[in-house]
Each structure stands twice: as structure tokens, then as C-alpha cells.
Amino acid sequence: MIVLDVIIGGLLTGGIYALLAAGFSLQYGVSRVLNVSHGEFIMLGALAAYSLYVPFGINPLVSLVILGPIFFIIGSLTNRILFERLRRIAGSIEVFEGQSILVSFGLLFIIQNLALLAWGADERGYKFLVIPINLLGSIFAANRLVALSLAVVIGLSFFFFLVRTRLGKAVRAAAQEETGAQLIGVNIQWMHGLCFGFGASLAGFAGVLISTMFTVSPFMGLPYTIIAIIVVVLGGLGNIIGSLVGGLILGLIGSIVLHIEPGLELAVLYILFMLILLIRPKGIFGK
Amino acid sequence: MDIIRSNPERFFLLVLSIFILIILAIIPSYIADYYVSLLVSIFKFTVLTVSWATFCGPTGYISLASAAFLGTGMYVTALIGEKVPLPLVVLFGGLASFLLALLVGLASLRIRGIFFAIFTLGLSEGLRHFMNWWEISREGRMGRWVISADYLTIFYTMLMILVMTLLTSYLIRRSKFGVALQSIGEEEEAARHIGINVNAVKVITFAVTSFWIGATGGIIVTQWLYVDTSTAFDVSYSFTPTLMALFGGIGQIYGWVLGSVVFTIITELLLTEFPYYYMLIFGSVIISVFLFFPSGLVGVVIKWRKGKLVE
Numbered sequence: 134m135i136v137l138d139v140i141i142g143g144l145l146t147g148g149i150y151a152l153l154a155a156g157f158s159l160q161y162g163v164s165r166v167l168n169v170s171h172g173e174f175i176m177l178g179a180l181a182a183y184s185l186y187v188p189f190g191i192n193p194l195v196s197l198v199i200l201g202p203i204f205f206i207i208g209s210l211t212n213r214i215l216f217e218r219l220r221r222i223a224g225s226i227e228v229f230e231g232q233s234i235l236v237s238f239g240l241l242f243i244i245q246n247l248a249l250l251a252w253g254a255d256e257r258g259y260k261f262l263v264i265p266i267n268l269l270g271s272i273f274a275a276n277r278l279v280a281l282s283l284a285v286v287i288g289l290s291f292f293f294f295l296v297r298t299r300l301g302k303a304v305r306a307a308a309q310e311e312t313g314a315q316l317i318g319v320n321i322q323w324m325h326g327l328c329f330g331f332g333a334s335l336a337g338f339a340g341v342l343i344s345t346m347f348t349v350s351p352f353m354g355l356p357y358t359i360i361a362i363i364v365v366v367l368g369g370l371g372n373i374i375g376s377l378v379g380g381l382i383l384g385l386i387g388s389i390v391l392h393i394e395p396g397l398e399l400a401v402l403y404i405l406f407m408l409i410l411l412i413r414p415k416g417i418f419g420k
Numbered sequence: 421m422d423i424i425r426s427n428p429e430r431f432f433l434l435v436l437s438i439f440i441l442i443i444l445a446i447i448p449s450y451i452a453d454y455y456v457s458l459l460v461s462i463f464k465f466t467v468l469t470v471s472w473a474t475f476c477g478p479t480g481y482i483s484l485a486s487a488a489f490l491g492t493g494m495y496v497t498a499l500i501g502e503k504v505p506l507p508l509v510v511l512f513g514g515l516a517s518f519l520l521a522l523l524v525g526l527a528s529l530r531i532r533g534i535f536f537a538i539f540t541l542g543l544s545e546g547l548r549h550f551m552n553w554w555e556i557s558r559e560g561r562m563g564r565w566v567i568s569a570d571y572l573t574i575f576y577t578m579l580m581i582l583v584m585t586l587l588t589s590y591l592i593r594r595s596k597f598g599v600a601l602q603s604i605g606e607e608e609e610a611a612r613h614i615g616i617n618v619n620a621v622k623v624i625t626f627a628v629t630s631f632w633i634g635a636t637g638g639i640i641v642t643q644w645l646y647v648d649t650s651t652a653f654d655v656s657y658s659f660t661p662t663l664m665a666l667f668g669g670i671g672q673i674y675g676w677v678l679g680s681v682v683f684t685i686i687t688e689l690l691l692t693e694f695p696y697y698y699m700l701i702f703g704s705v706i707i708s709v710f711l712f713f714p715s716g717l718v719g720v721v722i723k724w725r726k727g728k729l730v731e
Contacts, residue, residue, distance in 0.1 A: 242703030403546025
């Protein structure tokens with residue numbers, strides 16, 4: 134049952150990838166910030182979940198509910214304080230996009246240093262639902278299945294929010310064509326804050342779920358950011374639904390490579406990513 | 421007005437540059453070793469920044485591939501350092517970067533703007549992961565021992581590379597080539613229509629400037645004795661040149677040099693004085709530069725001079 138092993142393993146990772154990429158994509162798609170510090174928000178979510186679980190015994194599933202709104206506020210404030218101002222200074226959107234990468238790189242340093250001061254450099258982990266579960270003949274830990282199903286639930290509810298609600302429609306409109314959205318009465322400034330906040334929330338969620346499976350440390354962020362970038366390019370920059378699908382595909386590819394040649398999976402993802410950029414710069418789902 | 425003014429000013433700058441160069445050439449015998457290594461570090465970042473800005477400044481491409489070029493130079497030294505004399509090693513390091521940059525440059529023909537930035541970031545990180553996998557699973561090792569050069573050799577080699585980099589940048593910017601680059605940055609389509617071979621200009625500039633980054637990697641690695649993939653392809657080498665150029669002020673060579681010198685000294689000071697808060701302060705500096713001094717140190721100086729003139 135090796136094939137099934139690889140597929141389910143891939144979907145497990147892919148679910149998390151989809152979640153963290155959706156947040157990243159939302160921030161780029163609407164707020165136009167290629168947020169290199171996205172992984173730091175994931176790291177903060179993971180460390181916060183650890184600190185709620187270990188001394189206070191708060192279940193990570195409860196942490197999700199507590200941390201979601203907090204991360205939303207932090208995200209909106211970040212957008213308000215840094216990126217709104219930068220947007221005004223930069224003038225054109227191209228200049229803003231370039232500068233926002235570098236400003237968020239500065240933010241990465243600040244958040245990582247603060248986390249380092251608060252939590253120290255150690256790798257930490259806690260045991261949550263380490264129960265083996267037999268799934269179609271392969272053994273998986275229960276926490277991974279819980280994380281996957283939560284990722285699916287969050288991803289799906291986010292998807293329905295985008296597709297079914299008026300606010301979601303406004304978000305998609307803002308991502309598609311900013312001027313056009315403003316013309317039909319979308320308050321674009323408010324939308325930037327909203328989407329940056331949502332992106333931070335999704336990063337926080339991803340962080341909490343990651344903390345149930347892997348060890349966490351202040352340095353864990355950047356690799357996740359880079360995965361988010363790859364997924365988002367795969368799904369098309371700013372195409373939020375594409376990034377949900379792209380995450381799953383990437384998880385599967387990683388899982389297959391991991392099975393054939395352990396250690397090469399990240400390199401393969403990068404090569405794949407550069408090829409996609411060269412052949413289809415708009416992403417595989419782009420028009 | 422400009423023509424009348426520029427001649428004595430250019431002459432003055434030339435004299436000043438030669439003067440600084442002579443001082444730099446004799447200074448190692450008069451100062452402590454620590455300051456020599458600080459100077460080497462300043463040279464390193466100036467080469468990175470000037471090389472980066474010569475291509476990216478006028479064209480508006482944001483390249484995050486510097487780490488890839490620097491790391492390539494380092495690994496060339498690690499691989500052939502024992503078999504070949506040092507000057508050749510450095511030369512080969514540069515050549516390897518040159519070839520890599522030719523390949524990346526070809527990519528720049530197809531993608532623009534933010535895509536080029538993430539493509540080159542992907543290149544730096546991808547190369548690191550690939551080398552990491554190769555070293556561990558094919559060679560069975562984490563890193564490599566490197567030949568060591570004495571610190572004066574390193575100092576003078578770096579000084580030479582720095583001078584060559586500045587000269588390259590100066591010549592590119594003064595020639596028709598530089599004008600072509602500028603017009604590509606302003607409107608690529610229009611540049612093509614007035615008969616500029618847009619592709620050749622972009623690829624060649626990118627590759628030539630990357631040569632010096634590779635050469636820097638080739639010599640700088642001999643300071644360390646040991647190198648592994650995460651130090652060689654450290655991703656912060658991709659971001660610092662961009663930051664230093666913007667910190668100094670985009671558009672002028674002296675701005676880039678000023679940016680790298682001030683930035684390197686600040687970094688060095690922060691690292692020794694506040695090791696625990698270094699990243700915090702560093703991050704805040706980066707953000708404040710963009711929010712409060714978008715035109716960099718040069719912008720501040722120009723503003724200050726203008727203010728004086730008004731008085």
C-alpha cells in the first residue's frame with residue numbers, strides 16, 4: 134500500500150500548505166504586499182499555541198478560536214501602520230510591490246527577534262493526540278488527521294466565504310481589479326486592512342496546526358514563507374482559490390519525491406517552481 | 421549649467437577617489453587586525469551592492485540572486501582551492517557566477533517585476549537545497565574545508581575586486597550601454613523600437629556585474645577555513661545589497677558606496693554592542709528607511725544642501 138501511503142501523506146502536508154498559502158495569496162492579491170514575514174506569523178501562532186497548551190493546558194483547538202481574532206487585529210494594525218503609509222509614499226503600485234518585500238523583510242527580523250527574546254532559541258514541542266490510527270492499511274498519528282481535517286474545514290469555510298458572501302465577492306473584486314472595485318463602491322482601504330488581517334489569521338491557524346505535529350522554534354518561519362511563495366506562484370499570484378489547490382498538489386509532489394529520494398524534496402519544489410515561472414508566469418491556472 | 425559645473429567636479433571626484441585608494445592601499449600596516457577585517461567586510465558589501473545596483477538600479481528589476489552568485493564563488497574555491505593558485509581560483513569563482521548569471525539573465529527576458537524577484541529568490545534557495553542534498557547524500561558530508569589565505573592577501577584581493585567593480589559600473593553607466601539600460605527601465609518596448617538590443621543589454625550587464633560577486637565569494641571564503649551550504653548561500657546576502665543600495669539612495673554610484681559603508685558599520689556596531697537586539701534594531705532601521713527616507717542618504721544630503729541654498 135505504498136501508493137496510498139504517499140498519497141495520504143501528501144494530502145496531509147498539502148492541507149497545511151494550502152492554508153498557509155491562502156493567507157499569503159490573500160495578502161498579495163488584495164493588499165499587494167508580498168509578505169516575506171508571513172512565516173513569522175505562522176511561527177507566532179505555533180509558539181502561542183505551545184505556550185497556551187503547556188502551562189495552561191488549553192487545547193490547541195481552543196487556541197484556534199482565541200488566536201484567530203488576535204492575529205486578525207495584529208495583521209490589520211500592521212497593514213495600517215506600515216503598508217498604508219508605504220503605499221502613499223511609493224506612488225506607483227510597481228514601486229510599492231518591490232518596497233513592500235523589503236519592508237516585510239525588516240518586519241521578519243523584528244518579529245523573529247521579539248520571539249527569540251520571549252521564547253528563547255530552543256526547539257519546543259508538545260504531545261497532542263499521538264494515537265496511531267489505521268487508515269486503509271497505513272498508520273497515521275491522530276494529530277495529523279485532526280490537523281488535516283481542520284485545514285480542510287478552515288479552507289472550505291474560507292472558500293465559501295469568498296464565493297458565497299457579498300463581502301467575499303468584494304474581496305475577489307478587489308483582487309481582480311482595484312480601480313473597478315472602487316468604482317462599484319468597494320472601500321479599498323478598508324479591504325486592504327481586512328485582507329491583511331485575514332491573511333495573518335490564516336497564518337496563525339496554520340501555525341497552531343503545525344505546532345500539534347512538529348517541534349516549533351523562532352526560526353521556523355522562513356521555510357514556510359518560501360513554501361507559500363512557491364504554492365502561490367503555482368496557483369497564480371493573487372488567485373486565492375488557485376493557491377488552495379496548488380497547496381494540495383505541492384504536498385503530493387513533495388510526498389512523492391520524499392519517497393523516491395529523501396532530502397531532495399525541497400530542491401525539486403524549487404526547480405519546479407522556477408520552471409513554472411518561466412513557462413507559465415501567471416501560474417498553472419492562470420489565463 | 422551642468423556641463424560647466426561637471427568638469428571641475430568630475431576632476432575633484434577623480435582626485436578624491438585616487439586619494440582614498442592610496443590611503444586604503446597603505447592603511448593595513450597602521451591599523452589593528454580587527455579594522456582590516458572590518459574594511460574587508462565593507463569591501464565585500466560594497467561590491468555586492470554596486471554590482472546589484474548597476475543592473476537593478478536603472479532597469480528596475482529586483483534581483484534576489486546575489487546569495488546564489490556569492491555562494492557559487494565560495495563553492496568554487498572549496499572545490500578547486502587546493503589544486504589551482506589563488507588568483508585563478510578567484511577568477512574561476514567569478515566565471516562560474518558569470519555563467520550562472522547568463523542563465524538567470526535569460527529568464528529575465530521573459531519575466532518582469534515581482535516575478536523576477538521571486539524567481540531569483542527561488543534560485544538562491546533552490547541552489548542551497550540542491551547543494552545541501554548533493555553534499556549529504558552523494559558526498560556524505562555537511563561542509564568542506566577551505567584553503568586559508570593570510571589576511572593581507574584577502575585585503576588586497578578584495579580591494580582590487582572593489583576597484584574593478586566600481587570601474588565596471590562607472591564605465592557601463594557612462595557608455596551608450598548605460599543609457600540603453602536606463603531606457604529599458606523606463607519603457608522597454610520603446611527601447612526596443614529605437615533599435616536597442618534589449619535582450620543582449622540586459623543579459624550581458626547582469627552577467628558582467630555578477631562576475632565580481634562570484635569573485636568576492638571566491639576570496640572571502642578563505643577567511644573561514646570551513647564552509648557549508650547554509651553559510652555560503654545565506655539568504656540575507658540576497659536582501660542586503662538591495663537594502664544597502666536603497667539606504668544610500670538609488671541612482672548614483674557614490675550613493676551605493678555610501679549606503680554600503682554606513683550600513684556595514686552600523687551592522688557591525690549593532691552586532692558587537694547589542695547582540696541580543698541586533699535583528700530588532702536592524703529590522704527597524706530597514707523599515708524606517710522606507711517609511712521616512714525613501715530617497716536614502718543621498719536624498720537626505722540633497723535636501724540638506726537645498727535647504728542651505730534657500731537660506
